[in-house]
Amino acid sequence: MRQTREATVYSFNGVEDGVPLDMPQAFESIACSERVAVQFDLLNAQELEHWWGDDGFPRTPERGHNHAPLTIASPTLGPLQRASEEDYSAKLASYFAYAKLANRDLRRTRFVRLFIDELGAEAYQIGEWGELLMATRRLFLENRDTEYSFEPHVDAINFGVNPGTWLIKKDYEQISALLTISGASNHAGIVFWDKRPKHRVELNSWIKEYRETGRIRAIEHVATFTATPSAGQLLLFSSRYLHAVEACLSQRRTLGTFLVWEEGWRLCH
């Protein structure tokens, strides 16, 4: 089902409003680097809590992935990518068991159905039985302590700490799909820098520099923009550009997932 909507499109040269795009066109234009981000008005105010409270999202408070002040109550690929050699195998087993179980119900959430219906997306497969988690709910707590509620980072499913044992080798143009359910009172946005780390080692060196000094010299003179999606807006963007969530001065809630092209659009988290 192809549905055309008016989009706001972002590149490092500027922003354009009212561009008619359907979902496959939006994803393709980001995947081929024509655009950095595309934003759609997706939900009206009455729909927001139905999407957030969908009963296909896992109920149990699993020990999630806590990047305080951001809480994701599910195991996700990020912590697995950064796992030490000692706990890698246990985390790997646990992630895949969880993903298989959670995806059964996630598949029928309104959020995941959007990508199944409009893009023909499915879960990213590993081998015959393994699949990556399809989506998460994210809760940003009030944060008055740090510059960002999610520090500068990129999301790349091939960026394992140990390339020898990390299971995904292919370097994808990964796309983040982020639905804002409720924004922060200060309209905290997502900052993008025109800079893409080539591999995990480079990304880690920037993160280390940021944590130690509060700055990253490599991005000081590059183009940047901030997208400020509000409740009901879906923001799609290339997650391979360095990006960060500004400090949320009150709670903020989002639904999110990532997609890569592998003989069709594949969801992963």
Ligand SMILES: O=C(O)CCC(=O)C(=O)O
């Ligand atoms: O606002 C969010 O949920 C996190 C945005 C983000 O950094 C991402 O989706 O990669």
